[in-house]
Amino acid sequence: MDGVAASAHREEAGPRVVLPALPDEAPLAMPVQSLARGGRVALPPGPRAVLLARRGFVIGGAGLLTLFAAYQMYLVLNVGGLTVLEGITLGLFVILFAWIGFSFTNALGGALAMLRHRRGGELGIDPAAPLPPLSTRTAILMPTYNEAPARVFAGLQATYESLAGTGAIAAFDFFILSDTTDADFWVAEEAEFLALRARLGGGARLFYRRRARNTDRKAGNIADWVTRFGGAYDNMLVLDADSVMTGDCIVRIAGAMELNPHVGLIQTLPMIVGGRTLFARMQQFAGRLYGPLLAQGLAWWHGPDSNYWGHNAIIRTRAFAGCAGLPHLKGRKPFGGHILSHDFVEAALIRRGGWAVHMVPWLEGSYEEGPPSLTDLAVRDRRWCQGNLQHAAVLPGRGLHPVSRLHLLTGIGSYITAPLWLIMLLAGLLTALQARFVPPDYFPSEFSLFPSWPAQDPVRAAWVFVGTMAVLLLPKLIGYALMLRDRTTRQGFGGGAHAFASLLTETLIAGLAAPIMMLAQSASVASILAGRDGGWQPQRRGDGSVGLRETMRHFAPHTLFGLVLGGAALAISLPLFLWMTPVVVGLVLAIPLVLWTSSVRAGFTGSRLLTTPEQASPPAVLVRANVLAAEIAARPAADEAVARLIGDPELLAAHRAMLPDFGRRLPGDHAPERLVARAKVDDAPDLKAALRLMSSREKAAALGDAEVLESLLELAARDGAGARD
Incomplete structure (x- = not known):
């Protein structure tokens, strides 16, 4: 089963609220x-x-x-x-x-x-005219690759809020499409995704997907979304990791596509x-x-x-x-x-x-x-x-x-x-x-009445x-x-x-x-x-x-x-x-x-x-993006991914739930970094040694494999028990 069925959850005083990390798939041939x-x-x-x-x-x-x-x-x-x-x-x-x-x-x-x-x-785009009504659906795509999450999610939230201010938010869904290979950035992205959903209350419109292998870079990232979810959307608006757009601009170009x-x-x-x-x-x-x-x-x-x-x-x-x-x-x-x-x-x-x-x-x-x-x-x-x-x-x-x-x-x-x-x-x-x-x-080789000089x-x-x-x-x-x-x-x-x-x-x-x-x-x-x-x-x-x-x-x-x-x-x-x-x-x-x-x-x-x-x-959307970026960057958090997962049970549960195929290795998956990471974690006497032995890509592979992740958590628990003794 794919990450489509995965979910991130948030514990509250009342019953658990389950929010899907991705919508149902709507494949589109490309x-x-x-x-x-x-x-x-x-x-x-x-x-x-x-x-x-x-x-x-x-x-x-x-x-x-x-x-x-x-x-x-x-x-x-x-x-x-x-x-x-x-x-x-x-x-x-x-x-x-x-x-x-x-x-x-x-x-x-x-x-x-x-x-x-x-x-x-x-x-027919007239900036002075009233905003057009929308009958089509548009997905706003934010591809990211090893970018500082504070900047990415601040810009995305400012854009979301500006769009909500137009009254047309029902016509749009937002996707964070991660190709991040750095494990620490990856887990930070997941944490900011959960925090963004909590701030906006927009679980039904905010989605996150990380590819384990960034095949064909950004073009492949967008193509992967199109073939999995593109059938549900008339348009897609592609952003960059540093992009910010006003709701007015977005609604007008979406209206122009309808017109x-x-x-x-x-x-x-x-x-x-x-x-x-x-x-x-x-x-x-x-x-x-x-x-x-x-x-x-x-x-x-x-x-x-x-x-x-x-x-x-x-x-x-x-x-x-x-x-x-x-x-x-x-x-x-x-x-x-x-x-x-x-x-x-x-x-x-x-x-x-x-x-x-x-x-x-x-x-x-x-x-x-x-x-x-x-x-x-x-x-x-x-x-x-x-x-x-x-x-x-x-x-x-x-x-x-x-x-x-x-x-x-x-x-x-x-x-x-x-x-x-x-x-x-x-x-x-x-x-x-x-x-x-x-x-x-x-005396040139060919006859000339005058000498030749530059x-x-x-x-x-x-x-x-x-x-x-x-x-x-x-x-x-x-x-x-x-x-x-x-x-x-x-x-x-x-x-x-x-x-x-x-x-x-x-x-x-x-x-x-x-x-x-x-x-x-x-x-x-x-x-x-x-x-x-x-x-x-x-x-x-x-x-x-x-x-x-x-x-x-x-x-x-x-x-x-x-x-x-x-x-x-x-x-x-x-x-x-x-x-x-x-x-x-x-x-x-x-x-x-x-x-x-x-x-x-x-x-x-x-x-x-x-x-x-x-x-x-500064336009209001940029002021808001800068304020949010400063607030997110100022929040205390562990930089190291495993420590962050251990210290936040909600984030750990969401991380497990959002892993494609629930972190299982499928037949034919012989990715060397995944296999090497498993061997290094098995050989490590403690968590510190395991993290020291792995390269950045191997660490990301370890956190993407359910069995290796459990081994890392067991090493951490063993270290904690030893420290208490």
């Missing part, structure tokens, strides 16, 4: 999709001509900008002929300018959308909140000031062919089950196996199946947190890099919409561009070296640089100008002057950090191409303070590379060194920059610098 077969199902007729015009503006505009920039760069380099190195530099420049040009025209589209936005939009039966997925724009370190507050400010502009641009020209970011989105369960069963890619890791960056692929498959995928960036009430330091961003980026490069195998899949292929291509490009920038930087350095030290060839046009080069910087930075100024139009938003940023000072601060620090991330992403790409799998590490949140030793281990190579690069440039010429100063300074200062930006004390928390509307006037 067949694995083929990338080699399948055609695209057409959407219902819509305003396609308008959409094509918008796409022509964004994509065609980026193409025209790139052609003009490429011609100007050709004139810069083609003085006395184009050498091989200059040709390489030109080719890389064209590719990289196309990348930033595409972002620029997307921002222009976003500005048009924000200036001409119609209330309600294509999906638009052809829509398979609606993605909100999560605002980054809760930043305490300087790095986190920079991301928070940038995401709040520039993020809506860029997201509005995407929604403007994507239309029903939009993308999925993996969380804070509502999905039609039937569409997901029927279209988004992910195949395993052929070959070995890091390119083969299960798909790490699953969200882009799921959106592409849902769209292939004839369901619309929309983004609603104008709808407020969706929040998440960002990484607290450059170190954490680099670690997370390594996993995303591997997942996005896997998309090269998905890109030629049959039946995918061209815009879906563009999503996959931009995901790949977001990491491939880093080594391309690095190669262009080195090629430019070698070109300058060639121009200074290589003598002209007065040379460039410095004046035109300066103008190309200015133009490139303008294309790169103008979206920030556009976002700032649009912010000034709204008095409430402007005050939320601390006023126009403070917002502009924040813009300059963020741009300066981000400029120094850019070469660090360029080198980090280049190293990630090289590592993945060499066949090294990056694995999956849980994210750190909150305080981003990083020790000096860890920072030096991560960023000493960046400093060394910066010194070598600066020395080489200075050896060639002083003007070249000054030209490359922004890159060199960022790399040389990598270690102090990371330490400084990861500090809470350096976060300008006492000033209006880098402030955002959500920080200046």
Whole structure:
């Protein structure tokens, strides 16, 4: 029997109250999709001509900008002929300018959308209108993997309470879907689940399930829920462990799913909140000031062919089950196996199946947190890099919409561009070296009236640089100008002057950090191409303070590379060194920059610098989440899982009841950590020795096996009896 029949109980003064940990199963088939077969199902007729015009503006505009920039760069380099190195530099420049040009025209589209936005939009979501009545059922899914339970359950309770405040709570159930492998976190999750039920009295709407084996990571976690319980729900709203959403936002997107039966997925724009370190507050400010502009641009020209970011989105369960069963890619890791960056692929498959995928960036009430330091961003980026490069195998899949292929291509490009920038930087350095030290060839092998020598046009080069910087930075100024139009938003940023000072601060620090991330992403790409799998590490949140030793281990190579690069440039010429100063300074200062930006004390928390509307006037749901997180974290509790179970009979009974198959080993289950844990516990003379002998995964396996758990409890009882004697 499965954990479906399991129950957690709470002893009260009266009779025992039995609350099921999971509802009755409602299986829903989720067949694995083929990338080699399948055609695209057409959407219902819509305003396609308008959409094509918008796409022509964004994509065609980026193409025209790139052609003009490429011609100007050709004139810069083609003085006395184009050498091989200059040709390489030109080719890389064209590719990289196309990348930033595409972002620029997307921002222009976003500005048009924000200036001409119609209330309600294509999906009929009008934030000013009364909340729609709901007749469908939606499951809110909170996947978690070795996350601090205080943060997870505080955010979930705040979301639950906000949703209850709308009066529509009857249409929603909440599921905590744990893939946690750390035994101490696992038992803490169970304790917080019971406490949350007791606080809310919502036993019929709050459910918890932990998988013993986290097959296929988050995608497998969601797929497991779909195949077991998805048949009972029209929609599922997928959160992340740090997600918080308002009830108003949730009810409106659920209502939009009812109003638009052809829509398979609606993605909100999560605002980054809760930043305490300087790095986190920079991301928070940038995401709040520039993020809506860029997201509005995407929604403007994507239309029903939009993308999925993996969380804070509502999905039609039937569409997901029927279209988004992910195949395993052929070959070995890091390119083969299960798909790490699953969200882009799921959106592409849902769209292939004839369901619309929309983004609603104008709808407020969706929040998440960002990484607290450059170190954490680099670690997370390594996993995303591997997942996005896997998309090269998905890109030629049959039946995918061209815009879906563009999503996959931009995901790949977001990491491939880093080594391309690095190669262009080195090629430019070698070109300058060639121009200074290589003598002209007065006697070329082919007849020529003039000698051939490497040379460039410095004046035109300066103008190309200015133009490139303008294309790169103008979206920030556009976002700032649009912010000034709204008095409430402007005050939320601390006023126009403070917002502009924040813009300059963020741009300066981000400029120094850019070469660090360029080198980090280049190293990630090289590592993945060499066949090294990056694995999956849980994210750190909150305080981003990083020790000096860890920072030096991560960023000493960046400093060394910066010194070598600066020395080489200075050896060639002083003007070249000054030209490359922004890159060199960022790399040389990598270690102090990371330490400084990861500090809470350096976060300008006492000033209006880098402030955002959500920080200046926090929404009620965020205030409630922070209060709850502090209350939960302050409660005294044993950190060690076995001690916690022994000290809380109610938790122990619930733990036993929630074990899949009641903790019995089924035939064919030969998981090595389970068998090793059993042997180590059998051999241990006492509980302390048993816990010391087991690894983290073995301890989790022991607590998931009813017989081994009883052995641990017997060791604890024996230790207690010995202590009394």
